[in-house]
Amino acid sequence: MDNDLLRAASFINRLLANQTLAQLPPLKREEQIIQFLNVNAQALYPTLSSPQFLPGKNWATILTLLTKALAIETDKLLLPQLQELLDTSIDFTFMSFLHQRRIQPEEYKEEIFTFLQRLLQKSTARTVLSGPFTALSANLTDRYIDESFELRQYIHFELTKVQKLKMSKEEIKNMVKASMLLKTAIYLLTVEDTAGSREKSAGMVGVRFIDKAYSILKAQLKLLPDALLKSALNSNVSFQENKNIEATGRIASIFSFRAQSYKPQVQVDRGANTPDRSWFNVSRRNFKFYGFDIKMLDEFYKIAAENGW
Amino acid sequence: MNKKLINVLESVVILAIFLVLIQTFLEDFAVLTGWKMRFRQQLMITGFFFDLFFTIEFIIRLYYAIANRKAFVYLTSERGWIDFLASIPLLMLNSGPLAFSIFFGGSAFLGLGGMLNLLKVIKAIRIARILRFLRIIKIFRRIKNTDSPMAQRHVANITAIGVTVLVFSLLIFTFLTGSLEVKGLDTFIFSHQEAIAAQLSSQQENKTALAASLNILKETEESLLIVKISGKAVYSRFDNGYYEQNFGPGEYSYFSEGSFEAFFDLRPYVQQLSRESLLFFVIVVFVVLSFLFIYSPHFALTISDPIHVMRRGLQEEDYNLEVKIPEKYQDDDVYQLARLYNEKYLPLKARNQGDENSLPLDLELADIKDILGEDDK
Numbered sequence: 001m002d003n004d005l006l007r008a009a010s011f012i013n014r015l016l017a018n019q020t021l022a023q024l025p026p027l028k029r030e031e032q033i034i035q036f037l038n039v040n041a042q043a044l045y046p047t048l049s050s051p052q053f054l055p056g057k058n059w060a061t062i063l064t065l066l067t068k069a070l071a072i073e074t075d076k077l078l079l080p081q082l083q084e085l086l087d088t089s090i091d092f093t094f095m096s097f098l099h100q101r102r103i104q105p106e107e108y109k110e111e112i113f114t115f116l117q118r119l120l121q122k123s124t125a126r127t128v129l130s131g132p133f134t135a136l137s138a139n140l141t142d143r144y145i146d147e148s149f150e151l152r153q154y155i156h157f158e159l160t161k162v163q164k165l166k167m168s169k170e171e172i173k174n175m176v177k178a179s180m181l182l183k184t185a186i187y188l189l190t191v192e193d194t195a196g197s198r199e200k201s202a203g204m205v206g207v208r209f210i211d212k213a214y215s216i217l218k219a220q221l222k223l224l225p226d227a228l229l230k231s232a233l234n235s236n237v238s239f240q241e242n243k244n245i246e247a248t249g250r251i252a253s254i255f256s257f258r259a260q261s262y263k264p265q266v267q268v269d270r271g272a273n274t275p276d277r278s279w280f281n282v283s284r285r286n287f288k289f290y291g292f293d294i295k296m297l298d299e300f301y302k303i304a305a306e307n308g309w
Numbered sequence: 310m311n312k313k314l315i316n317v318l319e320s321v322v323i324l325a326i327f328l329v330l331i332q333t334f335l336e337d338f339a340v341l342t343g344w345k346m347r348f349r350q351q352l353m354i355t356g357f358f359f360d361l362f363f364t365i366e367f368i369i370r371l372y373y374a375i376a377n378r379k380a381f382v383y384l385t386s387e388r389g390w391i392d393f394l395a396s397i398p399l400l401m402l403n404s405g406p407l408a409f410s411i412f413f414g415g416s417a418f419l420g421l422g423g424m425l426n427l428l429k430v431i432k433a434i435r436i437a438r439i440l441r442f443l444r445i446i447k448i449f450r451r452i453k454n455t456d457s458p459m460a461q462r463h464v465a466n467i468t469a470i471g472v473t474v475l476v477f478s479l480l481i482f483t484f485l486t487g488s489l490e491v492k493g494l495d496t497f498i499f500s501h502q503e504a505i506a507a508q509l510s511s512q513q514e515n516k517t518a519l520a521a522s523l524n525i526l527k528e529t530e531e532s533l534l535i536v537k538i539s540g541k542a543v544y545s546r547f548d549n550g551y552y553e554q555n556f557g558p559g560e561y562s563y564f565s566e567g568s569f570e571a572f573f574d575l576r577p578y579v580q581q582l583s584r585e586s587l588l589f590f591v592i593v594v595f596v597v598l599s600f601l602f603i604y605s606p607h608f609a610l611t612i613s614d615p616i617h618v619m620r621r622g623l624q625e626e627d628y629n630l631e632v633k634i635p636e637k638y639q640d641d642d643v644y645q646l647a648r649l650y651n652e653k654y655l656p657l658k659a660r661n662q663g664d665e666n667s668l669p670l671d672l673e674l675a676d677i678k679d680i681l682g683e684d685d686k
Contacts (some may be wrong), residue, residue, distance in 0.1 A: 014680050020671045026427040036672045043674055047681050178442070261629060269621065271614025272630035278655075281631055 006221035008062075008069035009052050010215035016073060025137060026078040030070055037066060064151065067123070077118065082133070087112055089136050090178055096173035098225035111223045112181065118188065124185035132180040132252075135259035141180070145173050147303040154295045158247035165248070172248070175228065179252035185221070186213045204238040204291045238291025250293045254300065257283070257290060276304040322366060326448045329359040333441050340576075340583040346554050350411050353557070357408035363396035363444075377410055388447065388469065395443045402437040410558035436483045439476050440588060442593040446472050457613035464608055468600040472593055479589055498532075498562075498578055505530060506564035506571040513538050513569045532577075534561060537570040611638050615647045622650065622658070626670070629655060 015021070021029045037044065038045070041059055048054055048062050057065070092105035118178065119125045135141065148155040149169050159165050165172055186205060189212075205213075210233045221229060227246070235249035235256070258279055266275050273281070280301035287294045303309070337350045365669065370392060381388040382419035446469040486493065495668035505526065512519040523544045526533050534552070536544040547555075555576075562573045621628045639648070 011680070015672070015677065018672060018676050020673075020676050024671070032670060032672050035670055039670065040674055044682075059448045261627065263627075268630065269614070269618055270609065271633055272618040275630060278629060278631040281651070282629065282655045282659050285652060286659055289660055 001241040003058075004054055004065055005069055005072075007290045008065040009073060011048065011053055012066060012069045012073055025130070025134055026074045027083065027126060027133055028309075030074040031127060031130060033070055034067060038062060045119050069128070071120075071123075074126075078120070079117065080119050081137070082116055083113060083135075085136050085181075089139070090181070091170070091174050092118055092178070094167055094174045094178075097165070097171060097230070098175075098227045101225075104300075107223055111221060112178075115221055117187070118209075119184060122187055122190070124190055125184050128187060128256075129184045130309045131256040131258075131260040131261075132183055134262050135180055135196070136177055138262060138264060139260065140255050140259055140262065141176050142173055143250040143307075143309070144175065144255075144300055144303055145169065145251075147307065148299065151299065151303070153299055155247065155251070155299050158250075158296075163247045163288070175231065176255075178228055179231040179235055179246075179248050180256050182221075182224075182229065183235045183252055183256055185217050185229075186233060186236050188220075189213050189216060204241075205236045207237055207242050210234060210237055238288075239293045240288055240291055245293075247296075248297055253290075254283070254292055254296060274304065274309055277301065280304050322449060325359060325362055326444045329356070329363070329441060329444060329447075332356055332359060333438060334587070336438075337583040337586045337590070341580055341587065346557050349557055353404065353407045353411060356532060357404035358401075360396060360400040360404040363392070364400050367392040367396045391443045391447055391469075394440050395447075399437055401442055407558055432505075436480060439479050439589055442472060442476055442590065445597050457609070457617060459616075460605065460608050460613040462602055463612075464605045467604060468597055470602060471596050475593060475596060477587075494578060494581060498575070502532060502562060502571075502573040503564065505533060506566070506569075506573075509536060510564075510566040511572060512571040513567075519543070532574040533571065534574050535570075535572040539568040540570075611641060613641055615643050616678070619647060619650045622655065626662070629659060631655060 015033050015036070016029060024032065026304065041063075045059055045062070048066075049057060054062050054065060085108045090308055092108040095105075095108060114285055116129075120129070145155075146169070148159075167174070167175075186209070213233055214229065217233070218229060220224075231246040231248075231249040232244045232252065235253040237245055237249075239245055239250060239253075258276070261279065263275070268274055272278070280297055283290060283292060284294060284297045284301060285295055286292075331357050332352060336349070336356060339349045339352060367389070370383060370389060371380065374380045374387075374389065380389075384393070428436075446465070509519065509522060509526075509608045514524055520543075523536060527544075527546070531546075533544070534546050535542055556574075560576050560579050562575050564571045564573070615632045615634075618630060618632045622630070632644075634644045634647055635652070638644050
């Protein structure tokens with residue numbers, strides 16, 4: 001690491017040590033700091049261009065250095081956590097139901113982890129990975145899929161009869177989690193903007209783009225079964241555009257977005273609905289905007305309301 | 310005056326209000342359950358000092374209000390009228406005369422004219438005590454039962470109206486029944502005791518007849534306490550020690566004609582008044598408690614809570630909780646507004662949050678003052 005990057009890292013580390021960010025997951029913290037730098041550029045420039053930090057540099061250079069240092073510092077925390085998520089949160093035995101190849105779960109983990117490391121080199125991918133990462137860390141999906149299987153209504157029907165997943169509930173949960181984690185794969189193919197700028201994180205992509213992405217990513221994720229890769233990639237397509245998106249992909253899409261605004265242990269005000277119930281109800285009204293399956297949202301809303309989530 | 314001293318004084322006033330309410334309750338309770346006179350006298354004297362304290366408090370508050378040209382504001386919106394009604398009239402009509410009679414002897418009461426007048430005075434004194442209940446309003450204003458100033462104010466106002474209406478209804482009713490000469494317990498007692506006194510007075514020359522009448526009355530008339538002729542007691546139901554221990558000011562009546570004097574027991578009448586007073590006290594306390602524990606949560610549920618949720622949603626970028634709309638109240642104006650907030654505003658807000666520049670930002674410049682401050686040095 002050169003001197004400038006070290007100085008940028010020293011500033012970033014002081015920001016990261018701030019108590020207001022302490023409770024946030026690594027990618028959320030990174031997101032906060034990047035926005036903070038952009039919003040407060042004018043106020044920060046005198047300090048950052050002082051001899052203590054990066055003297056004589058213009059703001060664009062400073063921002064590039066800070067963003068780079070931030071990514072390095074974030075990865076120090078993020079990568080071990082990602083590895084741990086792959087080891088503990090997802091059981092890859094469901095893969096054997098999707099194709100006939102005999103591959104050890106460790107090999108899947110290795111391939112996905114290597115791929116995610118590559119993906120994290122892109123700032124846009126880092127932003128969108130925040131949702132799936134939080135969804136997996138907080139284990140948002142399990143309780144909803146459990147309830148859906150109890151209800152045996154639309155979601156259960158879509159998973160078992162339409163997508164025809166011949167596997168147990170636990171394996172379906174793992175497939176949804178894997179789809180969520182790989183949802184961001186398409187960002188490997190997007191054009192990177194200048195440092196620090198962000199794309200709209202809620203954007204959906206077209207079916208044609210997914211077709212192209214599939215053919216390219218298939219070559220990079222050779223061990224993964226087609227069904228999983230398609231489920232993951234299609235979770236980026238609006239359900240309004242393609243009514244044949246896999247149920248696992250639709251669920252992955254919903255929970256990835258849900259997790260973007262997820263806050264653990266929120267104190268619910270008297271007179272307010274619970275966080276999940278509120279989110280699902282608001283999303284029901286925005287389902288076209290986000291490309292969600294309204295019937296799935298209805299069922300998740302019902303589950304959240306009945307369980308006080 | 311500095312703020313700390315004012316807070317200390319306000320706390321002292323609140324404590325005094327709590328204590329005076331307890332004292333008011335105990336004073337009546339003591340009469341009803343027949344506590345010894347020395348305990349009751351201590352309670353009466355305590356009441357006098359409380360009323361003196363509140364009178365001084367009122368005068369100081371009024372003085373400062375006049376000095377700051379806010380006398381009208383103090384007497385109206387700051388509820389100075391309660392400070393007035395629950396201090397000076399009580400000192401003049403209730404605790405003052407009682408304390409006077411304790412310090413200077415029961416004769417203070419006896420100089421008030423005829424027996425019916427005495428009963429009316431006793432009743433007026435007792436009823437005036439109801440004004441103390443108004444203090445509950447003052448205390449209620451200072452109990453912080455909700456985070457919403459609006460809820461606090463509304464509940465305090467409705468409580469003030471409830472308690473004031475109740476207290477003044479009782480006072481007006483008592484005044485009307487007194488001035489309309491409606492026959493009541495006091496009239497009955499007056500007529501009954503006056504008839505006995507007149508009968509005995511007519512027999513004062515005939516010692517045998519008087520002795521016979523007193524013998525009968527000893528068995529049949531418990532209210533006759535003492536009969537004196539020419540200052541000498543010819544009849545006494547109890548010994549002097551008993552009278553000292555059990556009779557307070559206004560608890561006996563006095564009748565005289567020439568050298569004839571008769572004393573009657575008024576304790577059953579005073580107990581009846583105490584019973585009524587305690588009933589009023591309990592009613593006022595229950596009214597206040599019902600506002601506090603029934604109306605206040607209802608107000609919070611239907612008014613301040615939904616407003617609080619909407620205010621946070623409008624103010625805080627990352628607050629996206631919906632307002633809970635109870636089916637029962639869904640047609641209320643507040644909940645119609647909440648419906649619009651849930652169905653229109655929150656979805657729009659959520660869409661805007663997809664935009665990079667509207668991400669809720671937890672970190673602020675103020676949080677890194679230490680880093681920025683070093684540059685200034």
